[in-house]
Amino acid sequence: MLLPGGLWHEGQRKRGFAFKPVTGALEFGIAEIAGLGYAMPEAVTKILQLALAQLGGEAPSEQRVEELCIADRQFLMRELQIHLGDSEIWYSQRCRHCNESFDFELDLRSLPVAEGDEHYPFVEVELDKLEIRLRLPTGCDQLVLADKEEVEIPAVLLKLCLLTQSKEVDAFIAGLTQEEVASIEKAMEQASPGIVTDVQVNCSNCSSINPVYLDPYRLLNRGYGTLLSQIHCLARAYHWSEEQILALPVQRRAAYLTMIDADRGMSH
Ligand SMILES: [Zn+2]
Numbered sequence: 666m667l668l669p670g671g672l673w674h675e676g677q678r679k680r681g682f683a684f685k686p687v688t689g690a691l692e693f694g695i696a697e698i699a700g701l702g703y704a705m706p707e708a709v710t711k712i713l714q715l716a717l718a719q720l721g722g723e724a725p726s727e728q729r730v731e732e733l734c735i736a737d738r739q740f741l742m743r744e745l746q747i748h749l750g751d752s753e754i755w756y757s758q759r760c761r762h763c764n765e766s767f768d769f770e771l772d773l774r775s776l777p778v779a780e781g782d783e784h785y786p787f788v789e790v791e792l793d794k795l796e797i798r799l800r801l802p803t804g805c806d807q808l809v810l811a812d813k814e815e816v817e818i819p820a821v822l823l824k825l826c827l828l829t830q831s832k833e834v835d836a837f838i839a840g841l842t843q844e845e846v847a848s849i850e851k852a853m854e855q856a857s858p859g860i861v862t863d864v865q866v867n868c869s870n871c872s873s874i875n876p877v878y879l880d881p882y883r884l885l886n887r888g889y890g891t892l893l894s895q896i897h898c899l900a901r902a903y904h905w906s907e908e909q910i911l912a913l914p915v916q917r918r919a920a921y922l923t924m925i926d927a928d929r930g931m932s933h
Pocket of ligand 1: 760761868869870873
């Protein structure tokens with residue numbers, strides 16, 4: 666599979682990646698990392714490191730995962746959700762017109778993905794006085810921004826991503842007009858690959874259109890689900906250890922659980 670952006674290494678764009686097969690160990694590990702209270706960028710890095718078999722043809726080291734652009738990291742978190750079998754999701758939303766709750770189903774696989782353009786991961790912006798060159802923000806930048814105040818973020822991000830040499834970077838950034846900052850932000854947004862995070866959905870009661878936000882990091886809220894009760898059920902029936910059960914591919918785990926269920930049905 667290909668990343669919409671890719672890692673930029675020695676003048677080459679590396680877009681290949683693959684996830685490990687789904688086992689209980691992977692599902693367990695994801696739930697465990699998500700529950701440990703890391704800041705979001707750190708949790709995302711740890712989960713992707715755990716789940717990826719390869720990234721750009723190499724082992725998914727912490728550094729490589731952090732070097733991915735933010736759009737790639739969001740893409741991978743959503744792809745991982747799909748990989749785990751959670752692609753069809755029911756959402757519940759309160760209509761902002763009639764105030765009634767309505768449910769809708771969305772298949773994440775049906776959402777489009779925008780790929781980076783031929784300049785990726787770089788962006789050039791023509792300002793009044795000069796042309797500046799930037800790179801798209803990465804997971805490393807997300808880490809730096811994680812403990813910054815909302816108001817500081819645009820200037821800090823600009824400083825991190827600015828590639829144009831300037832002796833007085835802070836003064837240069839402070840000297841930009843609001844319009845210039847806005848046009849830089851717009852250019853970066855347009856150049857960035859990306860997944861869909863905002864959709865419009867019709868309310869099933871009054872048919873009016875509602876904007877709905879699709880969290881790209883929804884996987885962080887997955888939790889253990891029924892995994893623990895499945896382990897319990899298999900351990901009781903077969904006397905396997907937790908480690909043996911977690912190593913089973915997800916389809917085999919499901920097949921054994923179906924058989925246990927069928928046996929129970931017969932004994933009733
Ligand atoms: Zn409505």
